[in-house]
Amino acid sequence: MKADETKRKREILLGINPCIYGLNYHDPAVVVLIDGRVVFGVEEERCNRVKHSKGVFPSLALAECLTYCNLTWDDIDAVVIGYEPALWMNRLNLELLDIINPFVSCVSNSIQIRGSEIVEKIIRTNIVDRYTFFRSQENVRKLIIEKCSALETTKVMFCEHHLAHIASSYEVSGFSEAVGIVVDGIGETAVTTLWRIQNHQYEKILQIDYPNSLGYFYAIATKFLGFEPWGGEGKTMALAAYGKKNKEIADRLKSAFTLNGAFYDVSHFMHNHNAGFLMMNEDELIHELEALLGFSAREKDASITDEHIDFAWFVQDYLERSVIRLINYAVQKTGIVNVCAAGGVFMNCKMNMVIRETSEATNFYVQPLSSDIGLTVGAGLYHTSQKHRFCMNSLDLGPEYSDNEIEEALIRSSFKSIVPIDLASTVAEFIAEGKIVCWFEGKMEMGARALGSR
Ligand SMILES: [Fe+2]
Numbered sequence: 001m002k003a004d005e006t007k008r009k010r011e012i013l014l015g016i017n018p019c020i021y022g023l024n025y026h027d028p029a030v031v032v033l034i035d036g037r038v039v040f041g042v043e044e045e046r047c048n049r050v051k052h053s054k055g056v057f058p059s060l061a062l063a064e065c066l067t068y069c070n071l072t073w074d075d076i077d078a079v080v081i082g083y084e085p086a087l088w089m090n091r092l093n094l095e096l097l098d099i100i101n102p103f104v105s106c107v108s109n110s111i112q113i114r115g116s117e118i119v120e121k122i123i124r125t126n127i128v129d130r131y132t133f134f135r136s137q138e139n140v141r142k143l144i145i146e147k148c149s150a151l152e153t154t155k156v157m158f159c160e161h162h163l164a165h166i167a168s169s170y171e172v173s174g175f176s177e178a179v180g181i182v183v184d185g186i187g188e189t190a191v192t193t194l195w196r197i198q199n200h201q202y203e204k205i206l207q208i209d210y211p212n213s214l215g216y217f218y219a220i221a222t223k224f225l226g227f228e229p230w231g232g233e234g235k236t237m238a239l240a241a242y243g244k245k246n247k248e249i250a251d252r253l254k255s256a257f258t259l260n261g262a263f264y265d266v267s268h269f270m271h272n273h274n275a276g277f278l279m280m281n282e283d284e285l286i287h288e289l290e291a292l293l294g295f296s297a298r299e300k301d302a303s304i305t306d307e308h309i310d311f312a313w314f315v316q317d318y319l320e321r322s323v324i325r326l327i328n329y330a331v332q333k334t335g336i337v338n339v340c341a342a343g344g345v346f347m348n349c350k351m352n353m354v355i356r357e358t359s360e361a362t363n364f365y366v367q368p369l370s371s372d373i374g375l376t377v378g379a380g381l382y383h384t385s386q387k388h389r390f391c392m393n394s395l396d397l398g399p400e401y402s403d404n405e406i407e408e409a410l411i412r413s414s415f416k417s418i419v420p421i422d423l424a425s426t427v428a429e430f431i432a433e434g435k436i437v438c439w440f441e442g443k444m445e446m447g448a449r450a451l452g453s454r
Contacts, residue, residue: 010034010035011033011034011035011036011077011384011385011386012032012033012034012071012075012076012077013032013033013076013077013078013079013080013380013383013384014030014031014032014033014062014065014076014078014079014080014380015030015031015032015033015038015041015080015082015375015376015377015378015379015380016029016030016058016062016079016080016081016144016148016376017029017030017058017081017082017372017373017375017376018057018058018081018083018144018147019044019053019054019055019056019057019058019372020055020056020057020147021134021140021143022130022134023081023083023140024082024083024161024372024375025054025055025372026052026053026054026055026230026371026372027043027045027052027053027371027372027373028043028044028045028053028056028057028058028061029041029042029043029044029058029061029373029376029446030042030058030061030062030064030065030376031065031376031377031380031397031446032065032069032071033377033380033381033384034069035384035386036381036384036385036386036387036388036390037386037390038377038380038381038390038392038397039069039397040065040068040069040397040398041065041376041377041397041398041446042061042064042065042397042398042399042444042446043058043061043373043446044056044057044058044059044060044061046061046398046444047060047061047064048060051231052230052231054230057147059147062148064398064399068399073148073150073151073154074151076150076154077155078154078155078156078157078383079144079145079148079150079154079155079156079157080156080157080158080159080376080379080380080382080383081140081144081156081157081158081159081375081379082159082160082161082164082165082372082375082376082378082379083158083159083160083161083164083187083188083375084158084159084160084161084163084188085134085135085136085137085139085140085158086135086137086158087160087188087189088131088134088135088188089131089135090188090189091131091188091189091278092127092131092135093189094189094209094210094278095125095127095278096122096127098278099118099121099122099125099127100113100118101271103115103117103118103121137156137158140156140158141156144156157379157383158379159375159378159379159382159383160187160188161187161188161190161375162182162184162187162190162193162204162207162343163202163204163378163382164374164375164378164379164382165182165184165187165342165343165367165370165374165375165378166180166181166182166193166195166197166202166340166342166378167202167378167379167381167382168342168367168369168370168374168375168377168378168381169340169341169342169365169366169367169370169374169378170195170197170202170340171200171378171381171382171389171390172367172377172381172389172390172391172392173338173340173365174365174389174391175197175338175340175363175365176198176199177197177198177199177336177338178197178336178338178339178340178365179194179195179196179197179327179330179331179334179336179338179339179340179361180193180194180195180196180197180202180339180340180341180342181193181194181195181323181326181327181330181339181340181341181343182195182341182342182343183214183215183323183326183341183343183344183345183346184213184215184343184344184345184372185213185215185216185219185230185344186210186213186215186216186278189209189210189278190207190208190209190210191208191209191210191211191212191213191214191215191216192206192207192208192212192213192214192326193206193207193208194206194326194329194330196330196334196336197340200387205330205333205334206326206329206330208263210278211266211267211270211271211278212264212265212266212267212270213266213270214264214266214319214322214323214345215343215344215345216266216270216280217257217266217269217270217315217318217319218233218236218315218319218345218348219233219280220280220282220285220286220289221236221289221311221312221315222235222236223282223286223297224286224289224290224297224298224311225239225297225298225304225308225311225312226297226298226299226300226301226302226304226308227300229282233347233348234347234348236312236315236316237316237348237349237350237351239304239308239309239312240309240312240313240315240316240317240350241350242309242312242313243309243310243311243312243313243314243316244310244313245310245313245314245317246307246310246311246313246314249293249307249310249311249314250314252292252293252294253292253293253314255268256268256269256292257269257318259318259321259322259325261325262325262326262328262329263325263326263329264318264321264322264325264326269285269288270285293307293311295307316348316350316351319345319348319351320350320351320354320355323345323351323355324354324355324358324359327339327355327359327360327361328359328360331359331360331361332360337360337361337362337363338361338362338363338365339355339359339361339363339364339365340364340365340366340367341355341364341365341366341367341370342366342367342370342374342378343370344370344371344372345370346366346367346370347370347371347448347449349449352364352366367392368392368395368447368449369395369446369447371447371448373446373447373448377392395445395446395447396442396443396444396445397443397444397445397446398443398444398445398446399443399444400442400443400444406440427439
């Protein structure tokens with residue numbers, strides 16, 4: 001049998017997080033799956049050196065994937081995307097509500113509607129044309145093919161955003177039966193979902209929609225604290241560790257962020273503060289928070305006050321309690337004690353620790369690529385016809401470089417370099433002297449928590 005015939009017999013999928021046309025927004029990436037196994041993957045930010053690469057199609061990552069795996073478009077069975085155009089009409093409903101709400105008021109028990117302003121805004125946002133076009137899988141398929149420079153005939157398969165997230169976790173968790181939880185900013189409309197999963201069959205048991213988003217809640221709190229939202233959330237999490245329960249802050253925020261039984265509710269606060277396209281109006285929300293708290297948001301690089309630190313504590317505590325209640329609800333409802341999780345909010349490792357220690361989950365698995373990077377893996381594993389277990393033992397999935405290439409890069413960078421005789425001892429000495437050591441070895445690691453191999 002010829003080599004290329006062997007290659008054709010394998011099922012080869014490309015998982016892409018496109019980050020254009022409203023198909024997600026940040027962390028563009030591509031992975032290659034062969035026969036249900038992730039064999040290579042890289043984020044666009046590692047290729048173009050722009051952190052999170054918001055709104056950028058992962059062209060460079062795609063080229064890396066095809067080159068490294070020696071693939072042409074003839075070899076690709078399908079491109080898989082963690083977003084479902086068929087759900088765009090549900091999104092339209094929410095976007096219309098967002099547009100209409102500010103122009104509707106209740107005066108003396110009668111409803112007042114400023115119709116002309118509503119129509120004007122609908123025209124301005126081009127909402128009808130946008131939805132007419134993007135609800136069609138075929139239209140989106142053609143756009144993706146064009147961006148990929150793929151063959152006209154290349155198949156594109158879609159997967160609901162939260163389904164791709166949870167498949168990225170369940171399919172590598174080792175559980176045959178599990179409860180799944182996804183918490184993020186927003187998918188198509190969903191911001192939180194719970195799943196019952198048995199033998200690769202997924203049943204959604206709860207969906208919470210925008211604007212009741214814990215991801216948005218944490219992002220806006222991060223901005224309030226002077227850090228970059230959708231990237232600086234780890235700083236809020238770390239700052240919270242220095243804080244304490246502050247009764248005044250809790251009292252001031254108790255009507256905005258509530259917990260009722262199993263369910264959190266941040267929608268009173270998030271509502272009516274949209275900037276269109278179901279995105280937050282960050283400035284309005286910051287002003288709203290300042291009014292509620294009675295102190296100012298922190299400017300970037302300004303000193304951090306005790307009030308800011310205690311606010312971070314409140315935000316982290318509220319998040320942990322919200323997610324633990326949801327997990328306990330799912331465990332009690334299904335009787336299943338294996339829990340797998342994904343979605344950007346599960347990048348919060350402190351929360352994950354508290355879940356492991358205090359929730360009713362006996363076994364808890366978190367996909368390390370929990371942010372939208374993981375959609376590439378999840379959409380691929382969901383659609384693969386090979387439903388065997390793929391053990392995700394390592395995230396070292398990216399390109400690697402020869403010693404010569406590394407040496408050339410060091411010379412170009414003008415960094416001083418040495419080749420120590422005893423590498424381990426030399427590094428240990430540097431650390432003992434208080435120096436910072438960067439370690440670069442083997443394949444590039446995927447994910448925001450990549451701590452080794454580079
Ligand atoms: Fe997501």
